Amino acid sequence: MDDPFKHVRRRSRQNIDALSRAVRVIFGLGDDDRVALIPLLEFGIDAILDDFQLEILPDAELQGYEGLTDLTRPIIRLPEQVYNRLRNSCTHARFTAAHELGHLFMHSGDSVHYARTKQADETTDPEWQANQFAACFLMPEAGFRKCATVEEAMVKFGVGYRAANARAKSLGHKFRRLPKKRGHGMSRTP
Numbered sequence: 001m002d003d004p005f006k007h008v009r010r011r012s013r014q015n016i017d018a019l020s021r022a023v024r025v026i027f028g029l030g031d032d033d034r035v036a037l038i039p040l041l042e043f044g045i046d047a048i049l050d051d052f053q054l055e056i057l058p059d060a061e062l063q064g065y066e067g068l069t070d071l072t073r074p075i076i077r078l079p080e081q082v083y084n085r086l087r088n089s090c091t092h093a094r095f096t097a098a099h100e101l102g103h104l105f106m107h108s109g110d111s112v113h114y115a116r117t118k119q120a121d122e123t124t125d126p127e128w129q130a131n132q133f134a135a136c137f138l139m140p141e142a143g144f145r146k147c148a149t150v151e152e153a154m155v156k157f158g159v160g161y162r163a164a165n166a167r168a169k170s171l172g173h174k175f176r177r178l179p180k181k182r183g184h185g186m187s188r189t190p
């Protein structure tokens with residue numbers, strides 16, 4: 001089926017990366033800073049986007065969606081369960097919230113251009129775009145490249161193992177493997 005809602009204006013990886021960096025600058029986030037998503041969603045977006053609303057809804061009302069961004073008004077809706085996980089710094093919930101921010105900045109309001117196109121690929125897929133935004137927004141390149149190990153990146157930016165590895169792959173960044181822990185009796189006490 002040809003779904004007119006499936007495609008949006010084409011955006012390259014570089015375009016999305018640049019947008020995510022601009023949003024980080026607006027919020028005063030340095031390259032090494034971890035995004036504090038709860039304050040950002042509750043107070044930060046509101047300061048730059050008139051009428052922005054964050055709505056926390058009972059899980060059943062969102063019918064299995066982890067998050068939903070209104071395409072006509074600046075509203076992000078999160079189910080209670082995801083919001084609670086976000087408060088506990090769950091990395092999956094953090095990625096979900098950042099993904100919804102991607103929809104908010106790229107697909108909500110006047111900037112929406114639905115396109116029927118025969119040459120659709122991932123760069124016109126709103127879900128791909130939102131995932132790219134989340135990765136770039138949470139893990140800015142300059143700060144990410146300073147991470148020697150995947151564990152360091154995960155702690156620094158509050159992301160999961162898969163997200164950190166995917167970001168490393170897309171940036172061509174090589175992590176160092178942690179040396180295997182030595183067994184008992186091998187450690188020397190000075």
Ligand SMILES: [Zn+2]
Pocket residue numbers: 099103126127130
């Ligand atoms: Zn989405």
